[in-house]
Amino acid sequence: MFTDITSKDNPTVKQAHKLLGSSHERKSTKMYVIEGQRLCGDALISKARIITLFFTEEAQQRSADLIECLECAAEASYRVTPEVFEKVSDTKHPQGICCVCAMPEPTTDIKQEGRYIALENISDPSNLGTILRTAEAFNFDGAVISGDSCDVYNPKVLRGSMGAVFRLPIIHTDNFPAFMQECKLRGMRPIAAVPDRNAVSITSVRFFRGVLMCIGNEAQGLTEETVKSCGEKVTIPMLGRAESLNASISASILMWEMSRGK
Amino acid sequence: MFTDITSKDNPTVKQAHKLLGSSHERKSTKMYVIEGQRLCGDALISKARIITLFFTEEAQQRSADLIECLECAAEASYRVTPEVFEKVSDTKHPQGICCVCAMPEPTTDIKQEGRYIALENISDPSNLGTILRTAEAFNFDGAVISGDSCDVYNPKVLRGSMGAVFRLPIIHTDNFPAFMQECKLRGMRPIAAVPDRNAVSITSVRFFRGVLMCIGNEAQGLTEETVKSCGEKVTIPMLGRAESLNASISASILMWEMSRGK
Numbered sequence: 001m002f003t004d005i006t007s008k009d010n011p012t013v014k015q016a017h018k019l020l021g022s023s024h025e026r027k028s029t030k031m032y033v034i035e036g037q038r039l040c041g042d043a044l045i046s047k048a049r050i051i052t053l054f055f056t057e058e059a060q061q062r063s064a065d066l067i068e069c070l071e072c073a074a075e076a077s078y079r080v081t082p083e084v085f086e087k088v089s090d091t092k093h094p095q096g097i098c099c100v101c102a103m104p105e106p107t108t109d110i111k112q113e114g115r116y117i118a119l120e121n122i123s124d125p126s127n128l129g130t131i132l133r134t135a136e137a138f139n140f141d142g143a144v145i146s147g148d149s150c151d152v153y154n155p156k157v158l159r160g161s162m163g164a165v166f167r168l169p170i171i172h173t174d175n176f177p178a179f180m181q182e183c184k185l186r187g188m189r190p191i192a193a194v195p196d197r198n199a200v201s202i203t204s205v206r207f208f209r210g211v212l213m214c215i216g217n218e219a220q221g222l223t224e225e226t227v228k229s230c231g232e233k234v235t236i237p238m239l240g241r242a243e244s245l246n247a248s249i250s251a252s253i254l255m256w257e258m259s260r261g262k
Numbered sequence: 263m264f265t266d267i268t269s270k271d272n273p274t275v276k277q278a279h280k281l282l283g284s285s286h287e288r289k290s291t292k293m294y295v296i297e298g299q300r301l302c303g304d305a306l307i308s309k310a311r312i313i314t315l316f317f318t319e320e321a322q323q324r325s326a327d328l329i330e331c332l333e334c335a336a337e338a339s340y341r342v343t344p345e346v347f348e349k350v351s352d353t354k355h356p357q358g359i360c361c362v363c364a365m366p367e368p369t370t371d372i373k374q375e376g377r378y379i380a381l382e383n384i385s386d387p388s389n390l391g392t393i394l395r396t397a398e399a400f401n402f403d404g405a406v407i408s409g410d411s412c413d414v415y416n417p418k419v420l421r422g423s424m425g426a427v428f429r430l431p432i433i434h435t436d437n438f439p440a441f442m443q444e445c446k447l448r449g450m451r452p453i454a455a456v457p458d459r460n461a462v463s464i465t466s467v468r469f470f471r472g473v474l475m476c477i478g479n480e481a482q483g484l485t486e487e488t489v490k491s492c493g494e495k496v497t498i499p500m501l502g503r504a505e506s507l508n509a510s511i512s513a514s515i516l517m518w519e520m521s522r523g524k
Contacts, residue, residue, distance in 0.1 A: 244424055
């Protein structure tokens with residue numbers, strides 16, 4: 001069952017609009033917006049809690065099955081006009097389906113023998129999305145993300161992650177170097193990825209269990225405190241222009257080296 | 263020496279605006295637009311032919327040295343108002359410097375012993391830019407790009423490539439599978455990268471000289487003709503969700519494997 005909404009000033013529409021644009025709003029309400037058939041379908045399969053479903057009549061005709069399933073899962077469903085849909089959409093060519101979801105309970109659980117990608121102050125949403133997508137592709141056990149990184153529930157991150165955000169365990173920490181320190185005390189191995197030709201080459205490192213691979217900000221890299229907390233440093237040896245790897249590419253090559261078997 | 267332009271309707275401004283938005287215009291005039299201190303400085307160092315320089319008074323104060331050097335290199339220089347600059351800019355927060363450059367002469371030269379990334383119908387400009395950037399970082403000898411791929415001189419590709427477009431030899435071909443066939447006849451080794459678990463793992467391939475690594479479209483992959491032309495097929499063995507690697511990430515991992523030494 002659904003209700004029709006024809007006004008952009010409807011408070012439910014206005015709240016979804018606010019969630020799209022404001023990380024602060026997402027954090028305080030613990031809700032976020034996903035858009036498009038693929039992501040909404042992914043949320044369903046991944047059993048994310050769907051609070052509100054919005055769809056247009058056109059989408060209802062085109063994706064009847066998906067919308068029916070989403071209606072069953074959603075706590076409330078609204079059919080909206082294309083003009084109203086634009087308010088709750090972040091894309092140029094909206095598909096006419098979006099959902100407001102509830103964030104999962106935050107976790108701090110870390111597997112002693114796991115493989116983690118740990119991100120300190122990653123600021124670009126496409127980089128963050130791509131890194132989470134790759135971590136899932138390589139079967140990582142999760143991601144650790146510093147408080148000053150870009151918001152995981154930013155619409156661009158959600159799209160770039162291809163739904164990895166629903167499935168990959170994500171641990172948030174406001175004190176990244178202290179978190180690494182603590183992991184080390186618990187017998188895990190936090191490793192700092194640095195663009196330093198004197199660091200150990202990633203190709204000669206072995207035993208990638210119980211490891212947290214730490215990647216820093218796109219421009220500044222890891223903080224000194226984090227590098228100190230880690231102790232161990234690795235680098236990607238380069239033949240060409242060393243400064244010239246995008247953060248998501250470096251992170252992916254490091255994750256690949258942790259996965260490829262040597 | 264520079265001339266002041268205060269009108270958006272100035273024909274030089276209008277042409278630059280057209281070059282920004284139209285791949286057709288770029289192809290027919292063999293010119294393109296680059297923007298920002300970094301790319302313009304890169305063009306200068308890389309000895310790209312700079313036809314027109316545009317800058318604002320604010321940029322002139324902030325980056326006096328760079329603008330002076332660009333003025334010497336440019337065939338014509340114009341100081342423009344912020345409103346006019348917006349017309350020749352593709353970014354949200356323009357830095358007030360941009361140049362119209364001439365495309366280099368097309369090349370078909372290929373090094374028999376070289377390492378190439380070969381891209382068939384790559385459609386996303388950020389993917390294309392990132393792949394070119396990574397190819398340069400790993401000291402590849404060049405890129406082969408199919409005619410139906412995204413335009414290399416698209417502003418997003420130029421930005422994503424971090425100037426690699428100025429330095430990396432780029433070969434354009436309208437018949438991608440025939441080009442690969444020809445390279446094979448000349449003793450080189452075109453390899454098709456495919457998402458097929460039965461293909462040879464990239465980790466067990468050796469001798470990466472005289473190789474063209476072929477990457478296909480983000481959604482459809484390589485065409486059948488190209489896969490046939492190549493003969494050899496490789497894949498990235500995956501532990502997790504196989505479909506879940508972005509095209510620029512797959513390409514980068516393949517280039518890394520061709521570079522890392524085994």
